[in-house]
Each structure stands twice: as structure tokens, then as C-alpha cells.
Amino acid sequence: MILGPHEPPAPLHLTPMEIKTIRFDARRFDLVDKNIYIPELFHGDLHSKDVALTFDDGPHPQWTPKLLRILEALKVHATFFVVGKMVDKYPYLVAQEVLDGDEVENHTYDHISMKRLDGPQVRIELEDGAAAIRRITGYTPYFFRPPGGGLTDEGKAVAAQLHMTSVMWTANSKDFTYPPDKLLEARLMDVNHHGAILLCHDGIPETMQILPDLVRRLRSQGYKFVTISVLARHLLESEERISRRPAFRMRARTIVN
Numbered sequence: 153m154i155l156g157p158h159e160p161p162a163p164l165h166l167t168p169m170e171i172k173t174i175r176f177d178a179r180r181f182d183l184v185d186k187n188i189y190i191p192e193l194f195h196g197d198l199h200s201k202d203v204a205l206t207f208d209d210g211p212h213p214q215w216t217p218k219l220l221r222i223l224e225a226l227k228v229h230a231t232f233f234v235v236g237k238m239v240d241k242y243p244y245l246v247a248q249e250v251l252d253g254d255e256v257e258n259h260t261y262d263h264i265s266m267k268r269l270d271g272p273q274v275r276i277e278l279e280d281g282a283a284a285i286r287r288i289t290g291y292t293p294y295f296f297r298p299p300g301g302g303l304t305d306e307g308k309a310v311a312a313q314l315h316m317t318s319v320m321w322t323a324n325s326k327d328f329t330y331p332p333d334k335l336l337e338a339r340l341m342d343v344n345h346h347g348a349i350l351l352c353h354d355g356i357p358e359t360m361q362i363l364p365d366l367v368r369r370l371r372s373q374g375y376k377f378v379t380i381s382v383l384a385r386h387l388l389e390s391e392e393r394i395s396r397r398p399a400f401r402m403r404a405r406t407i408v409n
């Protein structure tokens with residue numbers, strides 16, 4: 153598949169009614185419903201064939217529609233860690249992501265590294281990012297990815313207060329540096345894929361270019377593409393495995409609203 157960088161963007165047109173219906177279509181696994189708090193999710197069930205494709209930094213008016221069409225054609229449901237201010241700018245793209253069966257999670261409101269923020273500022277970033285998503289989808293995202301992957305102790309403390317889970321990755325495509333296709337695909341292929349979380353970015357033509365081949369190769373090895381909440385659910389369900397090799401520090405807590 154050839155994707156020209158100068159192709160005009162293809163906006164999606166959703167009616168207000170369609171946007172409304174996604175509130176009822178959003179099916180996701182909610183850890184808060186389960187009274188469980190996972191501070192950090194590093195990978196899924198290491199004995200499973202689950203692979204989660206994640207895309208940070210969107211939505212992007214030019215590229216997200218193309219990425220969504222590719223994912224639709226491949227029948228892959230991915231997880232988008234979106235930036236709140238972009239969500240407010242392009243809400244129809246987030247609506248389309250959810251309508252397609254993809255998962256939308258929090259990448260803070262302004263995409264500022266937590267290393268540059270104090271506790272109250274981190275709280276505002278996480279809460280505002282979640283609120284932007286909630287306005288479109290009707291659900292509160294409890295998974296987030298810290299901008300740049302940097303999670304400070306203060307950030308961890310705030311996330312714990314908000315019951316939010318930081319989602320890391322097992323393979324980093326570093327696609328934001330626009331590497332050659334072969335290197336990009338190798339970074340995502342030459343890793344252990346059991347319970348893998350693949351980190352990519354929305355808006356990178358090179359990533360969209362290699363996606364069909366990456367998906368085909370992993371599927372031919374029996375891997376299944378799942379969203380982050382499904383990956384987390386499968387991890388929790390394999391309790392026996394969790395006790396052998398904990399992927400996170402888990403503790404049950406009573407949620408008081």
C-alpha cells in the first residue's frame with residue numbers, strides 16, 4: 153500500500169446522532185468497576201498471544217482518517233492515547249475511533265512531560281485529558297500514557313489518587329524519528345510478542361506503510377490484536393500466571409465516590 157504524504161485529508165462526517173450513539177457502543181473493560189487498581193501496566197499476559205497496538209499523540213486531521221481506514225481494512229482494533237487539546241479540536245475523529253471499535257485512552261491534555269510539572273499540575277493534565285475524552289465518548293478513561301513515557305513519583309502518586317493506570321510498552325517503534333521502513337518494522341517484529349504492547353504514533357506515514365505487513369506477519373504466527381483494556385483483562389484473568397510473574401503491583405481497593 154502506497155500512502156502519499158500530499159494526499160488531501162479525507163474528513164469524516166458524523167451526525168450529532170451518530171456521535172451520541174457511541175456512548176452506548178463503547179464497550180470497554182473498566183478496572184474501576186472491578187475495584188482493582190493497577191499503578192502501571194508494562195505488558196499483558198506473557199503466556200498469551202495478545203498483542204496491543206497503541207498510537208499516541210492524535211487525533212490528527214490529515215492522518216487519523218487514513219490510519220482508521222487501514223485498521224478497518226485489517227480488522228484490527230487499536231488503542232489511541234489521545235491528547236486532550238487535539239480531542240477538543242477534532243472530536244469527530246475520536247468519535248470515529250470509538251465507532252470503529254478502537255479504544256480511546258488518555259495522553260494528558262497538553263502533552264507536557266511530567267518532569268516539568270508539579271503534583272497539582274499533573275492532576276490537571278490527567279483530569280482535563282480524561283474530561284475531553286469523556287465529553288465525546290461518555291466514559292472516563294482510566295488508562296493513560298505519560299507524555300514521553302516519563303512517569304515521576306509525583307505523577308504516580310496523583311495517578312493513584314485518580315485510580316489511573318499508566319500504560320508503558322514492550323516495544324518502541326520510535327516512529328516519530330521517521331526511520332526507514334525496514335528498521336521500523338524490525339523494531340516492532342524482533343521482540344517477544346506474548347502480551348506485547350507496541351508503541352507507535354498517530355500521524356506517521358511510515359508506520360501506516362508497514363502496518364499491513366506487520367499485522368500479516370504477526371497473525372501468521374498466531375498472534376491476536378487486542379485493545380489495552382482487553383489485554384489488561386486477560387492479564388487479570390490469568391491469576392495463576394500473575395502470581396508466578398507479576399506484571400504489576402496489584403491491590404484491591406474500595407472505590408468511594
Ligand SMILES: [Zn+2]
Nearest residue numbers: 208209299300
Ligand atoms: Zn506523546
